[in-house]
Amino acid sequence: MAIDPDELGHSKSDLAKSLRELRVQAGLAGDRLARRCGMTQSKISKIETGRTTPSLVDVELILRALEVPAELAQRVLDLARVANTEWQDVRALRRKGLEKKQVELAALDQSSTEIRHFLLSMLNTLLATPEYVRASLAHVPGDTTKAVAKKLERQTVLYDETKSFTFLLTEQAARWAVLPPRAMVMQLERLMSVSRLPNVRLGVIPLGKHIPESPLNTFMVYDNSLATVETETGIVLLRDRRDIQVYREAFAMYEGHALFGEQARTKLTEWADLFLRDL
Numbered sequence: 001m002a003i004d005p006d007e008l009g010h011s012k013s014d015l016a017k018s019l020r021e022l023r024v025q026a027g028l029a030g031d032r033l034a035r036r037c038g039m040t041q042s043k044i045s046k047i048e049t050g051r052t053t054p055s056l057v058d059v060e061l062i063l064r065a066l067e068v069p070a071e072l073a074q075r076v077l078d079l080a081r082v083a084n085t086e087w088q089d090v091r092a093l094r095r096k097g098l099e100k101k102q103v104e105l106a107a108l109d110q111s112s113t114e115i116r117h118f119l120l121s122m123l124n125t126l127l128a129t130p131e132y133v134r135a136s137l138a139h140v141p142g143d144t145t146k147a148v149a150k151k152l153e154r155q156t157v158l159y160d161e162t163k164s165f166t167f168l169l170t171e172q173a174a175r176w177a178v179l180p181p182r183a184m185v186m187q188l189e190r191l192m193s194v195s196r197l198p199n200v201r202l203g204v205i206p207l208g209k210h211i212p213e214s215p216l217n218t219f220m221v222y223d224n225s226l227a228t229v230e231t232e233t234g235i236v237l238l239r240d241r242r243d244i245q246v247y248r249e250a251f252a253m254y255e256g257h258a259l260f261g262e263q264a265r266t267k268l269t270e271w272a273d274l275f276l277r278d279l
Helices: 005-026 030-037 041-048 056-065 070-083 090-096 098-111 130-136 145-159 171-175 181-194 241-255 261-276
Strands: 085-089 114-119 164-170 200-205 219-222 226-230 234-238
Touching: 005 041, 005 056, 005 070, 030 041, 030 056, 041 056, 056 070, 056 241, 070 085, 085 090, 090 098, 090 234, 098 145, 114 241, 130 145, 130 181, 164 171, 164 241, 171 181, 171 200, 171 261, 181 200, 181 261, 200 261, 219 241, 226 241, 234 241
Parallel strands: 114 164, 164 200
Antiparallel strands: 085 234, 114 219, 219 226, 226 234
Protein backbone atom coordinates (compact mmCIF):
# COMPACT_ATOMS: atom_id res chain seq x y z
CA MET A 1 0.00 0.00 0.00
CA ALA A 2 1.41 3.40 -0.97
CA ILE A 3 1.40 5.89 1.88
CA ASP A 4 0.88 9.55 1.05
CA PRO A 5 2.51 11.80 3.68
CA ASP A 6 -0.40 14.23 3.31
CA GLU A 7 -2.75 11.53 4.64
CA LEU A 8 -0.84 10.96 7.85
CA GLY A 9 -2.25 13.93 9.72
CA HIS A 10 -5.85 12.83 9.12
CA SER A 11 -5.63 9.07 9.41
CA LYS A 12 -5.81 8.80 13.21
CA SER A 13 -9.05 10.76 13.49
CA ASP A 14 -10.48 8.95 10.44
CA LEU A 15 -9.64 5.59 11.99
CA ALA A 16 -11.24 6.52 15.32
CA LYS A 17 -14.40 7.71 13.53
CA SER A 18 -14.59 4.55 11.38
CA LEU A 19 -14.27 2.18 14.34
CA ARG A 20 -16.86 4.11 16.35
CA GLU A 21 -19.33 4.09 13.44
CA LEU A 22 -18.82 0.36 12.85
CA ARG A 23 -19.55 -0.38 16.51
CA VAL A 24 -22.74 1.73 16.44
CA GLN A 25 -23.88 0.05 13.22
CA ALA A 26 -23.33 -3.34 14.85
CA GLY A 27 -25.53 -2.30 17.76
CA LEU A 28 -22.88 -3.00 20.38
CA ALA A 29 -22.21 -0.90 23.46
CA GLY A 30 -18.59 -0.10 24.21
CA ASP A 31 -18.44 -2.41 27.23
CA ARG A 32 -19.75 -5.40 25.22
CA LEU A 33 -17.22 -4.78 22.45
CA ALA A 34 -14.47 -4.51 25.04
CA ARG A 35 -15.40 -7.91 26.50
CA ARG A 36 -15.43 -9.53 23.06
CA CYS A 37 -11.96 -8.12 22.32
CA GLY A 38 -10.44 -8.81 25.73
CA MET A 39 -9.85 -5.09 26.23
CA THR A 40 -11.01 -2.61 28.84
CA GLN A 41 -13.91 -0.30 28.12
CA SER A 42 -11.56 2.60 28.79
CA LYS A 43 -9.25 1.44 25.98
CA ILE A 44 -12.13 1.15 23.53
CA SER A 45 -13.25 4.65 24.48
CA LYS A 46 -9.76 6.08 23.99
CA ILE A 47 -9.47 4.38 20.58
CA GLU A 48 -12.84 5.71 19.42
CA THR A 49 -12.09 9.26 20.56
CA GLY A 50 -8.63 9.28 18.99
CA ARG A 51 -6.77 9.60 22.28
CA THR A 52 -5.05 6.26 21.65
CA THR A 53 -3.82 4.97 18.30
CA PRO A 54 -4.60 1.25 18.19
CA SER A 55 -2.09 -1.25 16.88
CA LEU A 56 -3.07 -3.35 13.89
CA VAL A 57 -3.64 -6.27 16.26
CA ASP A 58 -6.13 -4.14 18.23
CA VAL A 59 -7.93 -3.15 15.02
CA GLU A 60 -8.06 -6.74 13.79
CA LEU A 61 -9.60 -7.85 17.11
CA ILE A 62 -12.22 -5.10 16.94
CA LEU A 63 -13.12 -5.83 13.32
CA ARG A 64 -13.45 -9.54 14.08
CA ALA A 65 -15.62 -8.85 17.10
CA LEU A 66 -17.87 -6.62 14.98
CA GLU A 67 -17.96 -9.23 12.16
CA VAL A 68 -17.04 -6.60 9.58
CA PRO A 69 -17.07 -7.90 5.96
CA ALA A 70 -13.64 -8.69 4.54
CA GLU A 71 -13.46 -5.91 1.95
CA LEU A 72 -14.49 -3.21 4.42
CA ALA A 73 -12.20 -4.68 7.08
CA GLN A 74 -9.23 -4.43 4.70
CA ARG A 75 -9.96 -0.74 4.05
CA VAL A 76 -10.04 -0.07 7.79
CA LEU A 77 -6.80 -2.04 8.29
CA ASP A 78 -5.14 0.01 5.53
CA LEU A 79 -6.27 3.14 7.38
CA ALA A 80 -4.84 1.70 10.62
CA ARG A 81 -1.51 1.09 8.92
CA VAL A 82 -1.32 4.73 7.85
CA ALA A 83 -2.32 5.80 11.36
CA ASN A 84 0.64 3.80 12.68
CA THR A 85 3.02 5.64 10.34
CA GLU A 86 4.47 9.07 11.08
CA TRP A 87 6.28 11.43 8.73
CA GLN A 88 8.79 13.94 10.07
CA ASP A 89 9.72 16.55 7.49
CA VAL A 90 13.37 17.61 7.73
CA ARG A 91 12.53 21.26 7.04
CA ALA A 92 9.98 21.30 9.86
CA LEU A 93 12.52 19.66 12.18
CA ARG A 94 15.03 22.40 11.40
CA ARG A 95 12.48 25.13 12.03
CA LYS A 96 11.62 23.68 15.45
CA GLY A 97 15.29 23.25 16.29
CA LEU A 98 17.36 20.11 15.68
CA GLU A 99 18.18 19.90 19.39
CA LYS A 100 14.50 19.06 20.05
CA LYS A 101 14.79 16.05 17.73
CA GLN A 102 17.84 14.91 19.71
CA VAL A 103 15.82 15.09 22.95
CA GLU A 104 13.16 12.93 21.31
CA LEU A 105 15.76 10.41 20.11
CA ALA A 106 17.39 10.32 23.56
CA ALA A 107 14.02 9.42 25.07
CA LEU A 108 13.62 6.68 22.46
CA ASP A 109 17.09 5.32 23.31
CA GLN A 110 16.20 5.30 27.01
CA SER A 111 12.89 3.50 26.50
CA SER A 112 14.40 0.75 24.31
CA THR A 113 16.57 -2.20 25.25
CA GLU A 114 17.55 -3.72 21.88
CA ILE A 115 18.53 -1.15 19.25
CA ARG A 116 19.70 -1.86 15.70
CA HIS A 117 21.30 0.74 13.40
CA PHE A 118 21.89 0.12 9.69
CA LEU A 119 24.08 2.92 8.34
CA LEU A 120 24.21 3.09 4.57
CA SER A 121 26.10 6.24 3.66
CA MET A 122 27.29 8.09 6.77
CA LEU A 123 27.89 7.51 10.46
CA ASN A 124 25.30 8.62 12.98
CA THR A 125 25.34 10.54 16.24
CA LEU A 126 26.10 7.64 18.59
CA LEU A 127 29.29 6.74 16.71
CA ALA A 128 30.56 10.17 15.74
CA THR A 129 33.46 12.23 17.09
CA PRO A 130 32.67 15.87 17.97
CA GLU A 131 34.38 16.98 14.77
CA TYR A 132 32.27 14.59 12.69
CA VAL A 133 29.05 15.78 14.38
CA ARG A 134 29.87 19.42 13.63
CA ALA A 135 30.85 18.62 10.03
CA SER A 136 27.62 16.67 9.46
CA LEU A 137 25.63 19.79 10.39
CA ALA A 138 27.76 22.25 8.43
CA HIS A 139 25.15 22.52 5.66
CA VAL A 140 22.35 23.40 8.10
CA PRO A 141 21.66 27.16 8.24
CA GLY A 142 21.77 28.97 11.58
CA ASP A 143 23.38 28.19 14.90
CA THR A 144 23.71 24.43 15.48
CA THR A 145 25.58 24.67 18.80
CA LYS A 146 22.67 23.30 20.85
CA ALA A 147 22.08 20.45 18.41
CA VAL A 148 25.77 19.46 18.54
CA ALA A 149 25.70 19.47 22.35
CA LYS A 150 22.57 17.32 22.47
CA LYS A 151 24.01 14.88 19.94
CA LEU A 152 27.16 14.40 22.00
CA GLU A 153 25.12 14.09 25.20
CA ARG A 154 23.16 11.22 23.64
CA GLN A 155 26.32 9.12 23.32
CA THR A 156 26.32 8.32 27.04
CA VAL A 157 23.55 5.77 26.41
CA LEU A 158 26.16 3.48 24.82
CA TYR A 159 27.60 2.85 28.29
CA ASP A 160 24.27 1.65 29.71
CA GLU A 161 24.83 -2.10 29.83
CA THR A 162 21.11 -2.79 30.29
CA LYS A 163 20.81 -2.03 26.57
CA SER A 164 22.26 -3.81 23.56
CA PHE A 165 23.29 -2.05 20.36
CA THR A 166 24.10 -3.52 16.97
CA PHE A 167 25.57 -1.20 14.33
CA LEU A 168 25.98 -2.29 10.72
CA LEU A 169 28.14 0.05 8.64
CA THR A 170 28.72 -0.19 4.94
CA GLU A 171 32.24 0.64 3.78
CA GLN A 172 30.83 3.83 2.29
CA ALA A 173 29.41 4.91 5.65
CA ALA A 174 32.74 4.34 7.39
CA ARG A 175 34.88 5.98 4.71
CA TRP A 176 32.67 8.88 3.56
CA ALA A 177 35.12 11.72 4.14
CA VAL A 178 33.14 14.53 5.73
CA LEU A 179 36.40 15.47 7.48
CA PRO A 180 40.07 15.91 6.44
CA PRO A 181 42.21 12.74 6.49
CA ARG A 182 43.67 13.07 10.01
CA ALA A 183 40.22 13.71 11.54
CA MET A 184 38.82 10.73 9.62
CA VAL A 185 41.54 8.54 11.13
CA MET A 186 40.40 9.69 14.58
CA GLN A 187 36.81 8.88 13.61
CA LEU A 188 37.74 5.36 12.55
CA GLU A 189 39.67 4.92 15.80
CA ARG A 190 36.48 5.87 17.67
CA LEU A 191 34.62 3.14 15.82
CA MET A 192 37.24 0.64 16.96
CA SER A 193 36.88 1.85 20.54
CA VAL A 194 33.07 1.63 20.50
CA SER A 195 33.28 -1.88 19.04
CA ARG A 196 34.96 -3.03 22.26
CA LEU A 197 32.07 -1.99 24.52
CA PRO A 198 30.50 -5.13 26.04
CA ASN A 199 26.95 -4.26 24.99
CA VAL A 200 27.84 -3.14 21.45
CA ARG A 201 28.24 -5.23 18.28
CA LEU A 202 29.73 -3.20 15.46
CA GLY A 203 29.85 -4.80 12.05
CA VAL A 204 31.28 -3.50 8.78
CA ILE A 205 30.21 -4.57 5.30
CA PRO A 206 33.10 -4.12 2.83
CA LEU A 207 32.44 -3.28 -0.79
CA GLY A 208 32.95 -6.15 -3.18
CA LYS A 209 31.12 -8.80 -1.14
CA HIS A 210 28.40 -10.57 -3.08
CA ILE A 211 25.11 -9.52 -1.49
CA PRO A 212 22.02 -10.36 -3.56
CA GLU A 213 19.92 -7.51 -2.17
CA SER A 214 20.90 -3.84 -2.02
CA PRO A 215 19.84 -1.44 0.76
CA LEU A 216 17.96 1.74 -0.13
CA ASN A 217 18.03 3.68 3.13
CA THR A 218 19.60 4.11 6.52
CA PHE A 219 17.23 2.64 9.11
CA MET A 220 16.94 1.88 12.82
CA VAL A 221 14.85 -0.71 14.68
CA TYR A 222 13.93 -0.21 18.32
CA ASP A 223 12.95 -3.48 20.04
CA ASN A 224 9.84 -4.79 18.28
CA SER A 225 7.95 -1.52 18.56
CA LEU A 226 9.36 0.97 16.04
CA ALA A 227 11.37 1.23 12.84
CA THR A 228 12.63 4.55 11.50
CA VAL A 229 13.72 5.05 7.90
CA GLU A 230 15.68 8.09 6.75
CA THR A 231 15.14 9.75 3.38
CA GLU A 232 16.60 12.88 1.81
CA THR A 233 13.62 14.97 2.91
CA GLY A 234 12.58 13.42 6.20
CA ILE A 235 12.11 10.42 8.45
CA VAL A 236 9.37 7.78 8.31
CA LEU A 237 8.39 6.20 11.64
CA LEU A 238 6.74 2.78 11.29
CA ARG A 239 4.79 1.09 14.09
CA ASP A 240 2.99 -1.56 12.03
CA ARG A 241 4.37 -4.89 13.23
CA ARG A 242 4.58 -6.13 9.63
CA ASP A 243 6.75 -3.18 8.58
CA ILE A 244 8.95 -3.59 11.65
CA GLN A 245 9.41 -7.28 10.87
CA VAL A 246 10.47 -6.46 7.30
CA TYR A 247 13.24 -4.24 8.62
CA ARG A 248 14.27 -6.75 11.28
CA GLU A 249 14.60 -9.41 8.59
CA ALA A 250 16.55 -7.05 6.31
CA PHE A 251 18.87 -6.19 9.19
CA ALA A 252 19.46 -9.88 9.94
CA MET A 253 20.28 -10.53 6.28
CA TYR A 254 22.86 -7.71 6.12
CA GLU A 255 24.22 -8.76 9.50
CA GLY A 256 25.06 -12.11 7.98
CA HIS A 257 27.40 -10.37 5.52
CA ALA A 258 29.16 -8.14 8.07
CA LEU A 259 32.56 -8.52 9.74
CA PHE A 260 32.62 -8.21 13.54
CA GLY A 261 35.19 -8.11 16.32
CA GLU A 262 38.84 -8.31 15.31
CA GLN A 263 37.91 -8.79 11.65
CA ALA A 264 35.98 -5.51 11.73
CA ARG A 265 38.78 -3.70 13.54
CA THR A 266 41.32 -5.00 11.02
CA LYS A 267 39.21 -3.63 8.18
CA LEU A 268 38.77 -0.27 9.97
CA THR A 269 42.55 -0.11 10.45
CA GLU A 270 43.06 -0.71 6.72
CA TRP A 271 40.70 2.14 5.91
CA ALA A 272 42.45 4.41 8.42
CA ASP A 273 45.77 3.63 6.74
CA LEU A 274 44.31 4.78 3.41
CA PHE A 275 43.55 8.18 4.98
CA LEU A 276 47.04 8.33 6.49
CA ARG A 277 48.51 8.04 2.98
CA ASP A 278 46.80 11.31 2.09
CA LEU A 279 48.54 13.27 4.86
